[in-house]
Amino acid sequence: MANSHLGIATDGRYIYIISGQKGTQCRGPTASAFVLDTKTKKWSSLPPLPFPRYAPATQLWRGRLHVMGGSKENRHTPGL
DSSP: OOSBSOEEEEOSSEEEEEEEEOSSSSOOEEEEEEEEETTTTEEEEEOOOSSOOBSOEEEEETTEEEEEOOBOTTSSSBOO
């Protein structure tokens, strides 16, 4: 799971953690995604993103999780 630069969204019960930076000191991004069920206090894996991203915009909208943008692996190129 990412330690920083992650995307996060919640619907009040579930907290979604999407991609971000693994580790510290300018490490590479991850494509991993996880969800925490705050009632059961259990983490579950979600399907990974197609590509790793730093700091993607993450939002729940109409019951679906949307992940957009962020930075590519070189930290300077915007992800589309």
